[in-house]
Structure formats: C-alpha cells, structure tokens
Amino acid sequence: MRWAIAALAILAAEPVHAQGAGSTVPETGGILPTDDRGWPLFPDPGQPRSPVTPEERPTGEQVVAGLSNASVSITASFDGSEILIYGAVKREAPIPAGDLDVIVTIEAPSQPATIWQKQRRFGIWVNTDSVRIGAAPSFYAVATTGPLEEILSPAWDSRYRISLPQSLRAFADTPAVADTRPFTEAMIRLRRQDGHYRLDESSVTLVEDTLFRTDIRLPANLIEGDYKTRIFLLRGGEVIDVYRAGIEVRKVGVERFLYNLAFDRPLIYGLMSLAVAVAAGWAASAAFRRLRRS
Amino acid sequence: MPRRRVILNANRNGPRRMQIYLPIAEVSVNAFTLTGLGGLVGVMSGLFGVGGGFLITPLLFFIGIPPAIAVATGANQVVASSVSGVLAHMKRKTVDFRMGGVLLAGGLVGSGLGVLVFNILQRLGQVELVVQLCYVVFLGLIGGMMLQESVRALTRSRNPAAGRRRLHQHSWIHRWPLKVKFRASGLYISVIPPLLVGVAVGVLAAIMGVGGGFIMVPAMIYLLGMPTKVVVGTSLFQITFVTAFTTLMHAVNYNTVDVMLAVLLIVGGVIGAQVGTTLGARLRAEQLRILLALLVLAVCGKLALDLFLTPDDLFQIAAGGR
Numbered sequence: 001m002r003w004a005i006a007a008l009a010i011l012a013a014e015p016v017h018a019q020g021a022g023s024t025v026p027e028t029g030g031i032l033p034t035d036d037r038g039w040p041l042f043p044d045p046g047q048p049r050s051p052v053t054p055e056e057r058p059t060g061e062q063v064v065a066g067l068s069n070a071s072v073s074i075t076a077s078f079d080g081s082e083i084l085i086y087g088a089v090k091r092e093a094p095i096p097a098g099d100l101d102v103i104v105t106i107e108a109p110s111q112p113a114t115i116w117q118k119q120r121r122f123g124i125w126v127n128t129d130s131v132r133i134g135a136a137p138s139f140y141a142v143a144t145t146g147p148l149e150e151i152l153s154p155a156w157d158s159r160y161r162i163s164l165p166q167s168l169r170a171f172a173d174t175p176a177v178a179d180t181r182p183f184t185e186a187m188i189r190l191r192r193q194d195g196h197y198r199l200d201e202s203s204v205t206l207v208e209d210t211l212f213r214t215d216i217r218l219p220a221n222l223i224e225g226d227y228k229t230r231i232f233l234l235r236g237g238e239v240i241d242v243y244r245a246g247i248e249v250r251k252v253g254v255e256r257f258l259y260n261l262a263f264d265r266p267l268i269y270g271l272m273s274l275a276v277a278v279a280a281g282w283a284a285s286a287a288f289r290r291l292r293r294s
Numbered sequence: 295m296p297r298r299r300v301i302l303n304a305n306r307n308g309p310r311r312m313q314i315y316l317p318i319a320e321v322s323v324n325a326f327t328l329t330g331l332g333g334l335v336g337v338m339s340g341l342f343g344v345g346g347g348f349l350i351t352p353l354l355f356f357i358g359i360p361p362a363i364a365v366a367t368g369a370n371q372v373v374a375s376s377v378s379g380v381l382a383h384m385k386r387k388t389v390d391f392r393m394g395g396v397l398l399a400g401g402l403v404g405s406g407l408g409v410l411v412f413n414i415l416q417r418l419g420q421v422e423l424v425v426q427l428c429y430v431v432f433l434g435l436i437g438g439m440m441l442q443e444s445v446r447a448l449t450r451s452r453n454p455a456a457g458r459r460r461l462h463q464h465s466w467i468h469r470w471p472l473k474v475k476f477r478a479s480g481l482y483i484s485v486i487p488p489l490l491v492g493v494a495v496g497v498l499a500a501i502m503g504v505g506g507g508f509i510m511v512p513a514m515i516y517l518l519g520m521p522t523k524v525v526v527g528t529s530l531f532q533i534t535f536v537t538a539f540t541t542l543m544h545a546v547n548y549n550t551v552d553v554m555l556a557v558l559l560i561v562g563g564v565i566g567a568q569v570g571t572t573l574g575a576r577l578r579a580e581q582l583r584i585l586l587a588l589l590v591l592a593v594c595g596k597l598a599l600d601l602f603l604t605p606d607d608l609f610q611i612a613a614g615g616r
Binding site: 114118119127190219220224259262263271273280284288292 | 317358376377423538546547602610
C-alpha cells in the first residue's frame with residue numbers, strides 16, 4: 001500500500017488541475033471519423049467499421065488527474081524521462097456496479113513515414129512496394145489496468161484511437177499495394193521492437209476504484225513538440241470520461257542554441273562546423289608533433 | 295480482482311553512462327561509442343589517405359543516425375581527419391600541391407554534377423539501391439585490382455631475379471596535350487587525366503556520400519602512375535577541400551550537419567589520424583596497399599551480403615514521406 005499513500009500524498013500536496021478536469025467530448029462528427037486534417041482514420045478506410053459512433057453517457061463519474069511534470073527539457077545529457085501520472089475518480093453518487101478501468105496514453109507529435117517491403121529481384125533484395133502513412137506518432141505508449149482487449153470495446157477504440165494500430169492514421173495517398181495490412185503491422189512491430197510504441201498492460205494501478213497512478217518512461221530518443229496525454233475512464237468496455245493534458249518537450253541550453261543556429265543561420269552554422277573540424281585537426285597534428293619531439 | 299496487481303516498469307535500468315542527445319539528429323547516443331568509431335576511422339585515414347567516409351557513413355546508419363544526417367556529418371568529420379592527416383604529410387613533404395590543385399578543380403566540378411545526378415536518382419526512387427550497388431561494384435573492382443597488383447609487387451620484391459619494373463613507363467597518358475611538370479610526383483603528364491580523375495571522383499563522392507579517397511588513391515597509383523608516398527598526402531589535400539565544400543552545401547541547403555555528432559567523431563578521428571600516419575611511416579608501401587585492398591574488399595563483401603542474403607525483416611520504416 002506504499003504507493004497508494006504516495007498517490008494520496010501527491011494528491012493532497014498538489015491542487016487538482018482545474019483545466020481539463022471535466023468530461024471533454026471531442027468534436028468527431030459523422031460516422032467515419034476523420035483526422036483533424038480530414039484524412040480517413042486508420043486501419044483501412046474501406047473496411048467496415050462500427051456503424052454507430054458511440055456517445056458517452058453521463059454516469060456521474062469524472063477523472064481528475066495530474067502529471068509529475070508538465071514539461072520535459074532536453075539537455076545535452078538527456079537520457080529519457082519518467083512521467084508519473086496520477087489521479088482519482090470524482091463522483092457524487094455511490095460507486096456503480098461493474099469493473100472500472102483506466103487507460104493512460106502518451107502520444108508524441110505525428111510525422112509522415114514510409115514503410116518499404118523488400119523483394120528478391122534478379123537475386124538481390126530490393127525495396128519494391130511501399131505504403132506511405134500520412135501521420136504516425138514518433139512515440140506512443142498505452143498503459144492500462146488490464147488486458148486492453150478485455151477492457152476496451154472496438155467501437156470505443158476506433159472512436160478515440162487508443163490501441164497501437166489506431167495510432168497510425170491516414171495513408172498519404174492511395175496505396176499502390178492491394179493489402180496494406182502487412183505493412184502497417186510491420187510498422188507497429190518494428191516500432192515496438194525499438195521501444196517507440198509500447199503497450200504496458202496492467203501497469204496502471206487502481207485502488208478502491210478511486211485512486212490510480214502509473215509511471216511512463218519517455219525514451220532518450222525524443223523529438224521536440226507538444227506531447228498529448230489522455231486518461232480514459234472505462235466501464236464495461238465503454239469510455240465514460242476522458243481527461244487530457246499536454247507535456248511540452250523542448251530542447252534547452254546548448255541544444256536549443258545549436259538547433260536554432262542550424263535552421264536560422266545555416267551558413268554561419270556550416271562555417272562554424274568547418275572551423276571546429278579544421279581547428280581540431282590542426283590541434284591534434286600540433287599536439288602529436290610536440291609529443292613526438294619530446 | 296486479480297489483474298489489479300502492482301507491476302512496475304521493467305525497463306528501469308540503471309543510469310546509462312555518457313549518453314549525449316544530438317540536437318539535429320534528435321537521437322541520444324553513447325559518447326564513447328562515437329569517439330571510438332571516429333578513432334577507428336581516423337587510423338584508416340592516416341594510414342591509407344582515405345577520408346574514411348565509406349566506413350563512417352554505413353557505421354552511422356547502423357547505430358541509428360538518420361541517413362541524411364549521417365552523410366552530411368560524416369563529411370564534416372572527414373574534414374577534420376584529413377586536415378590532421380594532411381598537416382602530418384606536409385611536414386614530411388609528401389604532398390604534391392600542383393597535382394592536388396588539379397584534382398581539386400576537377401573534384402568541385404564533379405561534386406556539383408554528382409548532386410545533380412543524386413537529385414535525378416531520388417526522383418526516380420531507388421537511390422538507396424543505386425548507392426549500395428555503386429559501393430559493391432567500385433569497392434569490389436578496386437579492392438580486387440589492388441590486391442592482385444600488390445601481391446604481385448610483393449612477390450617480385452622477394453625474388454628480384456624475376457625482373458624489375460621499369461622506372462618510367464610510357465602509355466597513352468603521355469600522348470595527351472597540355473603537359474605539366476608535377477615535380478613532387480616526378481611526373482610530366484597532361485593535366486587532362488588528373489582533371490578527369492577529379493571529376494569522376496567528385497561525381498561518385500557526391501552520389502555515395504563519401505570523400506572519394508578510396509577511389510582516388512588507386513586511380514592516382516594505377517592511372518596516373520604517381521608514387522605511393524605522395525599519393526596519400528595529395529589525396530588527403532584534395533579530400534579536405536571537397537568535403538569542406540560538401541559540408542557547407544549540406545548545412546546551408548538541408549540543415550543536416552549535426553555539429554555535436556561531428557565533434558564526438560572528430561575527437562576520436564584526429565587522434566586516430568595521427569596514430570595512422572605514424573603507423574604508415576613504419577609500414578612498407580606494398581604491405582600498406584595489401585591492407586587497404588583487404589579492407590576495401592571486406593566492406594564490399596559485407597555490403598554484397600546485405601544485398602543477397604534474406605534480410606531479417608522484409609519491412610523497414612523510413613521517416614518522412616519518401
């Protein structure tokens with residue numbers, strides 16, 4: 001029960017974040033949900049989807065939550081960062097019957113990506129087919145209180161894009177291959193292998209159907225941007241409340257300086273890089289000459 | 295509720311030592327790995343007069359640096375190790391500046407042409423395959439030729455009764471106009487062949503993202519007939535300027551030079567280059583050539599295997615739209 005006390009202590013110490021501490025219903029209109037740029041959602045626009053977009057029914061239960069840090073600074077020695085996400089379920093009525101579950105996701109800004117498949121041509125392996133994904137997060141972690149398939153229904157998954165396959169979306173153009181499934185599966189497999197996509201089932205701890213907490217480790221290879229954190233409250237596979245918060249990931253210090261210089265004044269940056277190289281080469285040469293003489 | 299167990303993250307490994315976050319590449323890498331890599335390539339550079347780009351660029355891919363940044367930053371690192379090497383060679387007076395100047399003029403023209411060709415290839419797709427095939431073909435040809443020649447030279451020097459190579463061989467190269475005296479090389483040949491060598495190397499260098507030393511050194515020895523002693527210093531001299539030009543182009547046009555990565559590589563590289571130069575002075579020219587030939591063949595073999603063997607995963611992710 002050590003952690004529960006810790007969570008309580010944190011809750012007591014920090015004022016409940018006012019912003020976002022209510023139910024937030026996103027504006028997804030229409031039967032086929034689309035991305036904010038109007039792209040059809042992944043996995044396959046042509047696939048039959050759940051006919052009705054489910055709507056949240058007010059149950060009188062709300063998530064209130066907080067993050068251990070609202071921003072992450074990338075310094076030169078940045079080695080990843082651990083984010084503690086904690087919170088509680090706020091309710092006016094007694095606890096309803098049924099299992100309560102919590103899913104926490106952290107999502108990095110999306111970038112386009114291309115998945116290539118190799119085939120043997122004239123005896124050598126050549127990239128032949130490709131599928132371009134319009135937007136895929138460079139990092140995506142899902143932490144849950146239990147097996148994802150048991151606690152989340154597919155309809156709600158496709159509405160909120162919670163599971164890993166749902167995080168990829170929008171083919172950048174009409175795919176040239178008949179079946180895109182092997183490509184997207186490969187993308188998720190490869191990203192899971194290198195730790196950029198993670199599904200940590202049962203890593204969220206929930207006490208008395210009220211308090212919850214989880215730690216999500218952000219890897220060292222982070223890109224800059226605004227990361228999105230979502231906390232879902234579920235009952236019987238249905239999402240009953242969502243809490244959203246942002247994590248600002250920014251380069252600081254020498255990282256910031258070099259990055260800005262490289263993009264704002266590329267000529268000066270290039271000349272500086274050359275100067276460093278020439279100076280280092282000369283210094284080493286001079287040092288070794290002295291070393292040999294002595 | 296059995297599934298509500300406390301499961302703590304397993305990946306809470308201890309503090310990793312000396313991780314450095316690269317500002318442009320946006321990846322975190324181990325500082326010692328990179329310095330060691332730079333050192334290794336530096337030794338090659340000092341020993342053989344190759345910039346080491348053909349080693350460092352694939353190695354950087356391997357540790358997860360995005361390709362565009364690996365190529366551009368590799369060029370920057372080559373500048374440092376070549377400067378270090380060329381200074382050491384200048385002290386020993388083994389640089390033919392006139393020849394270097396001619397090669398450089400050709401190299402800058404060729405590098406410009408190469409960037410153009412690279413863009414065309416990129417538009418057609420499959421640039422990666424072309425680069426890989428280029429590596430296999432060129433490294434294979436050059437490595438094989440050098441190995442054969444230097445083994446022959448070594449056996450000849452073991453039993454001198456087998457006949458000596460003539461000091462001065464006249465070939466088609468001596469019939470071309472615009473003859474110039476290259477005193478340091480002991481040559482009196484037309485400027486056109488070295489100029490063409492420079493252009494060809496420049497084109498290949500830009501396409502393959504390397505300094506081009508591994509092509510130029512054999513070309514200078516076998517096509518131009520330069521003595522091995524001046525070849526290394528002269529090629530380093532040319533490489534210094536061509537890679538400096540390339541670095542600047544990449545930094546200005548594509549913002550792909552990561553100075554933090556470059557510094558780590560350079561620290562290892564400049565020390566390695568000095569060690570290599572010292573080592574090179576102790577080895578005999580034929581042995582040096584056999585070593586370079588074997589190295590070139592090894593890299594070629596590795597790349598060829600990658601093309602022919604079934605890869606671990608048939609799929610790969612490329613960031614960005616292409």
